[in-house]
Amino acid sequence: MAYSQPFERKHPVEKVQVQTFGPDLAVRLICPDCRDPNPNIVEEFSSGDLVCGTCGLVLGDRVVDTRSEWRTFANDEGDDPSRVGAAIDPLMEGVEQLDTTISFKDGGSGLARELQRAASRGSASRSERNLLQAFRDISSWCDQFSLPKTISDIAKQLYKRSDEEKLLRGKPLEAVIAACIFIACRKAHVPRTFREICNLTHVSKKVLGQCYKQLEQAFNLAPGTSDRHASAASGTGPEDLLVRYCNHLDLPPNVQPICSDIIVKARDLGIALGRSPISVAGGAIYFTCHLLGKPKSMKDISAVAGVSEATIKLVYRLYYADKEKLVKEEWVKEGKAKLERLPVESSK
Known part of the structure; x- marks a missing residue:
């Protein structure tokens, strides 16, 4: 058969000589007593020695411990592993944070006084x-x-x-x-x-x-001349206080943004100008809660804001007088706000 014969090679393949041996570059420590090619070498970090595990012969000393030096600095109980001290504080750069106290008990030798003088000269200013x-x-x-x-x-x-x-x-x-x-x-x-x-x-x-x-x-x-901060002498506007006050009063999430819009609109119209941010925030929260059907008593708002109920009622009167200008039409159309919910007796 023609296919049973292999193809003839035009150029013979050169034979590659394979090296059967070579130098052993591995450096091994062999016990001179045991002469074991695979010795059992044990590193004793406590003493810093290399010891043969078979016969106990010390083969080397001054071994460096490369393990993590976890230590416990707790007083009595509990684990407090720490390799180093506290983290570096960039604010304390150039300031000595460790103090040394010299004991007065020196057995009457007078060394404590000299050590205290030396420590005082090197202590922090x-x-x-x-x-x-x-x-x-x-x-x-x-x-x-x-x-x-x-x-x-x-x-x-x-x-x-x-x-x-x-x-x-x-x-x-x-x-x-x-x-x-x-x-x-x-x-x-x-x-x-x-x-x-x-x-x-x-x-x-x-x-x-x-x-x-x-x-x-x-x-x-x-703060500059921005309208938001112009009304707050302390640099804190009433809008900045709404988030915390609404959280303490456990109000729904939709109360805070609507209350903030009412405060901004009232400031643009010149309503309740000159009032403190705390008073404006308390009165606006009382106004918005009743507007949205989530009423809160003046007593609760007064306890959270830290102002009197009379102050909250005064700001509410100013807002109630111009309620049509403060409430947006889309809020009424969407059913979020209803002017009928506002208590009339508080505005008298």
Whole structure:
């Protein structure tokens, strides 16, 4: 058969010589006593030695432990694994955060006094100690106010900058910290009022306002000439307070945007100008809740906003007088709002 014969090759294939052996480049440690080609070498990190697992002969010393040195720094109970200390705080750059206290008990040798003198010369300066104390107060007050760590960090940055530039020299420490927390809340879009900050820090409103004004000018935080902030002397508009107040009152999600539109419309029409943001927010919430059929009592709104019921009723009267201008027609057509729901007796 023609197909049973293989094809002829024109050029013969050169034979490749295969190397059957080669040098062993692996470096192995063999016990001189056992002479085992596959020795059982054990690394004892506690003593830093290499030991033969068969006969116990020490083959090497000073072995470097490459494992993670997890340690427990807990006082009594619980796991607290930590390889290093606390994370580096960029706000504490250049400030010594570790303190050393020398004991007075030296057995009457007098060494404790000399060590205390040496420690005092190398300890942190007074300004650094004040900075550490201020940071502790900021963290404590933010925790009491249930503010997130972001606001605490912003307040610390503001305080450190004001301390370095000597912006509020002579002002009480509590007032400076309160002003920094107030500005930090504004920058994080969770503003607090002067009254809330004063109740937290026990700083008078007058001193807090002075510190805030100086920091506002130094940091270029002036709100400008926008209509939204022009009505709020403290830099906090009533719209900024609605989200928190509506959450505390457990109101539906549709109340807050409609209430915000009513406040903006009232400001454009010149209604309730000159009133504090807290009063405007409380009166607008009372007006909107009854408008949408989700009524809330003045007592509940007064407890959340921190204003009297008479103040809320006064703002409501101003809104009720121009209710046709404040309520949009599409709200009435869609059935969201009804002017008949507004209580007439409160406007008298």
